[in-house]
Amino acid sequence: MKEEKNHIEYSLIGKYLEGIASPEENMEVEEWINQSQKNRAEFQHIKRIWELAESGIPGGEAPVNTERAWEKLKGRIVEKNSRDRIVPDSSINQARTRNITYYVLRVAAVIVVVLAFYTLYINYIKGPDLIEVLAENGIRETVLPDESSVTLNENSAITFPERFVKDKRVVELKGEAFFEVKRDDDKPFIIRVPEAVIEVLGTSFNVRAIEADPEVVVTVQEGKVMLSDKENIAYIVLEKYEKGVLNKESGHIEKYVATDESEMFWKTRTLIFRDTQLSKVFEVLEKLYDVKIKILNDEIKKCLLTAKFQDQEIEEIMANIAINFDLEIQQDGSSIEISGDGC
Amino acid sequence: MSNIKSNIISQLTAGDEKAFESLFKKHYSGLCGYAEKYVWDLDQAEEIVQDLFFNLWNKKSSLVIDTSIEAYLFRAVRNACLNYLKHLKVRRQHTDSVKSNPSFDSVRPDDPVEILELQTKIDEAVDTLPPERQKIFKLSRYEGLKYKEIADRLGLSVKTVEAQMGKALKALRENLTEYLVILLLVMVEIILFFIGHE
Numbered sequence: 001m002k003e004e005k006n007h008i009e010y011s012l013i014g015k016y017l018e019g020i021a022s023p024e025e026n027m028e029v030e031e032w033i034n035q036s037q038k039n040r041a042e043f044q045h046i047k048r049i050w051e052l053a054e055s056g057i058p059g060g061e062a063p064v065n066t067e068r069a070w071e072k073l074k075g076r077i078v079e080k081n082s083r084d085r086i087v088p089d090s091s092i093n094q095a096r097t098r099n100i101t102y103y104v105l106r107v108a109a110v111i112v113v114v115l116a117f118y119t120l121y122i123n124y125i126k127g128p129d130l131i132e133v134l135a136e137n138g139i140r141e142t143v144l145p146d147e148s149s150v151t152l153n154e155n156s157a158i159t160f161p162e163r164f165v166k167d168k169r170v171v172e173l174k175g176e177a178f179f180e181v182k183r184d185d186d187k188p189f190i191i192r193v194p195e196a197v198i199e200v201l202g203t204s205f206n207v208r209a210i211e212a213d214p215e216v217v218v219t220v221q222e223g224k225v226m227l228s229d230k231e232n233i234a235y236i237v238l239e240k241y242e243k244g245v246l247n248k249e250s251g252h253i254e255k256y257v258a259t260d261e262s263e264m265f266w267k268t269r270t271l272i273f274r275d276t277q278l279s280k281v282f283e284v285l286e287k288l289y290d291v292k293i294k295i296l297n298d299e300i301k302k303c304l305l306t307a308k309f310q311d312q313e314i315e316e317i318m319a320n321i322a323i324n325f326d327l328e329i330q331q332d333g334s335s336i337e338i339s340g341d342g343c
Numbered sequence: 344m345s346n347i348k349s350n351i352i353s354q355l356t357a358g359d360e361k362a363f364e365s366l367f368k369k370h371y372s373g374l375c376g377y378a379e380k381y382v383w384d385l386d387q388a389e390e391i392v393q394d395l396f397f398n399l400w401n402k403k404s405s406l407v408i409d410t411s412i413e414a415y416l417f418r419a420v421r422n423a424c425l426n427y428l429k430h431l432k433v434r435r436q437h438t439d440s441v442k443s444n445p446s447f448d449s450v451r452p453d454d455p456v457e458i459l460e461l462q463t464k465i466d467e468a469v470d471t472l473p474p475e476r477q478k479i480f481k482l483s484r485y486e487g488l489k490y491k492e493i494a495d496r497l498g499l500s501v502k503t504v505e506a507q508m509g510k511a512l513k514a515l516r517e518n519l520t521e522y523l524v525i526l527l528l529v530m531v532e533i534i535l536f537f538i539g540h541e
Contacts, residue, residue: 009509010508010509010510010512010516011505011506011508011510012509013509013512014508014509014512015490015505018490018508020490042516045516046512046516048461049512049515049516049519050484050512052458052462052465053462053465053466053469053480053484053485054484054485054487055413055414055417055418055484055485055486055487060376061372061373061375061376062372062373062385062388062389063372063385064371064372064375064385064389066368066371069367069371069392069393070364070367070368072393073367073393073396076397077397077400231471233464233467233468233471233518234517234518252517
């Protein structure tokens with residue numbers, strides 16, 4: 001059996017597509033492509049970028065009359081130029097009537113423009129008054145004008161208009177919050193944080209965008225959520241039990257399966273694990289309950305836990321795990337030691 | 344070579360009508376052919392290209408073009424086609440009484456809008472590459488230059504061009520993965536459709 005080769009230099013693929021690779025290099029690329037479905041897909045992606053980025057040198061010229069087209073264009077340009085200038089008229093009377101009409105029209109135009117700007121100002125620039133809800137020393141719940149509900153974690157704030165006027169529901173978030181968005185297919189719900197944009201139609205999910213964190217984390221509990229960087233260049237679509245992580249520095253976005261829902265613990269007080277390795281479970285517990293867990297046998301780390309704990313103390317949770325996997329627990333204040341045969 | 348190209352652009356921005364006329368006559372039929380590939384209607388294609396030149400002349404003094412004029416024109420036609428097709432789609436949706444449920448990955452397999460949008464996405468992603476890499480990538484793909492020609496023009500080794508192109512491709516792929524996946528799915532769907540109807 002041949003050795004698996006997952007990695008390839010992209011410069012080699014470039015040469016391959018450019019058609020300047022040596023026979024050996026061509027073979028290397030082709031071998032890599034045929035290695036796996038994944039490699040093939042990767043190659044297809046690169047090839048499409050390569051082809052679609054081309055200026056598309058025209059396949060053929062269209063059977064058009066260039067001379068006539070040029071005359072037509074010239075006519076349009078000349079016509080525009082004369083419209084831009086004020087054309088003097090030979091007849092004075094006609095000019096006067098024209099002038100009066102012209103002034104009336106001008107005044108009317110000014111009024112229309114002023115009114116338009118005023119409406120624009122009220123609706124879009126000044127907009128409806130903005131409301132900011134702050135959660136300083138504890139969790140706080142608030143309801144938005146569209147009846148979506150938001151639970152803010154400590155030290156977080158949300159800003160939203162007193163009513164959503166445009167075709168989008170846009171809010172701004174600082175910190176962390178759990179959203180239950182009311183479905184409205186015509187008005188997507190958009191959350192802006194400094195580094196990212198999250199867009200949904202209606203669903204519940206958690207957004208963690210804390211200033212000091214290197215990442216923005218979105219965890220979906222229900223429905224579909226789109227996470228993109230603020231320029232909207234890269235985005236991913238997240239579904240139930242998926243977690244999107246955007247690295248603030250690189251702008252890179254990655255998708256994970258959320259094996260636990262510890263991100264939402266602050267709101268739900270509920271821990272859910274689905275086939276989660278105990279090493280990961282303990283990591284989560286250490287963070288949430290501020291304890292130190294020492295595992296005396298590495299075999300223990302391999303155990304897979306599926307469980308739901310609601311509003312339980314760390315002692316209860318540990319006892320439950322111990323019974324499940326036949327482990328022994330020694331607790332001394334905030335430090336916990338675990339022994340046993342493991343899995 | 345690059346001097347001749349930038350000459351045309353500077354003549355244009357200076358308002359040289361003769362240069363504008365020869366530019367129009369040189370590219371008109373080619374651009375129409377290009378637009379027709381997307382809009383499938385030669386009259387419409389001609390209208391799009393004429394509008395493009397009309398606008399080009401009107402805003403000639405404020406033009407910013409960092410590629411060759413040819414690459415610029417083809418991209419502008421592409422954008423105009425995309426706008427036109429989108430507009431058409433909106434109109435079609437208005438006349439359709441059936442209200443479709445919008446969703447992030449609802450795609451129409453028979454739709455050149457998908458292709459054009461992806462091309463636009465690629466262009467945007469290219470603009471986020473570091474300047475030198477961007478220049479090399481644009482010379483290769485937008486201008487159709489060979490690696491050797493790029494190396495000569497920029498005073499680099501061919502090896503450097505190869506490496507930079509590799510890095511550019513890598514960054515673009517990472518940037519565009521999601522989009523490409525959708526597009527590939529669409530292609531698979533089309534293939535399955537044809538197989539199913541044979």
